[in-house]
Amino acid sequence: MEKFNRSVLVWLWIGVALVFVQIVIGGITRLTGSGLSITKWEIVTGTIPPMNDAQWEQEFELYKSTPQYLKINRDFELRDFKFIYFWEYLHRLWARMMGFIFIIPFLYFRRKKYFKPWIYKDFAIVIGIASLAAIFGWIMVASGLINRPWVNAYKLSIHLLLGFSLFAYLLWT
Numbered sequence: 446m447e448k449f450n451r452s453v454l455v456w457l458w459i460g461v462a463l464v465f466v467q468i469v470i471g472g473i474t475r476l477t478g479s480g481l482s483i484t485k486w487e488i489v490t491g492t493i494p495p496m497n498d499a500q501w502e503q504e505f506e507l508y509k510s511t512p513q514y515l516k517i518n519r520d521f522e523l524r525d526f527k528f529i530y531f532w533e534y535l536h537r538l539w540a541r542m543m544g545f546i547f548i549i550p551f552l553y554f555r556r557k558k559y560f561k562p563w564i565y566k567d568f569a570i571v572i573g574i575a576s577l578a579a580i581f582g583w584i585m586v587a588s589g590l591i592n593r594p595w596v597n598a599y600k601l602s603i604h605l606l607l608g609f610s611l612f613a614y615l616l617w618t
Contacts (some may be wrong), residue, residue, distance in 0.1 A: 446564060447543070448612070449516075450554070450559040452550075452554070452559065453554055453559050454576075456550045456554070457615065457618060459546065460543070460547060460615050461612065461615050461616050463539070463542075463543045463546060464543070464608070464611050464612045464615055465612060466539065467536070467539050467540060467543060467608065468605075468609070468612060469537055470532070470535055470536045471536055471604075471605070471608060473532055473599070474532040474533055474535075474536045477528070477529060477532050478513070478517075478518075479528075479530070479531070479532035479533045479536075480527060480533055480536075480586060480589070480596060481503075481508075481511055481586060481589045481594075481595075481596070482508055482526065482530040482532075482533045482588060483530060483533045483586075484507045484508060484510075484511060484584075484590060486583045489532035491537065492538065492541060494534050495530075501526075501527065502523070502564060503524055504526075504530065505526045508526055511589075511590055511592055511594075512591070512592060512594040513587070513589060513594040513595070514588045515593075515594070516594040517594045519568040528618075535597070540579060540582075543575075543591070544575075547571075547575075551606070553592045564618075565616075567618045568618075570610065570614060571618065572614055573615060574584065574607060574610050574614055575611055576609045577585075577604075577607050578607035578608055578611055581600060581603050581604040581607055582604050584600055585597065585600035585601050585603075585604045588591075588600050597614070
């Protein structure tokens with residue numbers, strides 16, 4: 446097996462560490478019951494959290510229409526909502542950050558010709574697994590926004606399995 450350029454190797458190890466932290470944040474999100482706090486999937490505008498009281502109230506009102514609020518968290522006040530919102534927001538923000546930390550160096554290294562041709566297949570698989578994890582993350586959240594106050598356990602398991610697969614494949618790469 447051929448060796449990587451040192452910069453590429455550091456970048457890949459950073460990726461492994463970031464995926465590990467994302468799995469931990471996801472676990473905290475699950476344990477705190479935070480995963481259903483953000484009711485919309487906004488890839489670009491969802492990067493910015495509520496910035497004033499009116500925006501927080503608007504987000505809280507959206508959450509109040511969910512089964513989780515209606516059946517489990519009716520006693521929540523805005524400060525309780527902000528706590529669970531934080532963990533789901535951090536989980537989504539971390540995922541976005543990982544995307545940038547992957548794509549920007551990838552483009553730079555590719556331009557500098559630091560990659561051997563055989564590695565592109567592995568990168569395509571990493572991108573595929575990461576994309577599936579993101580898609581299943583939203584499918585999982587959507588399963589808990591209609592009729593029941595929790596996410597579908599099978600979809601949660603697939604989302605977690607994809608996270609572990611991404612970690613393992615990136616580590617192997």
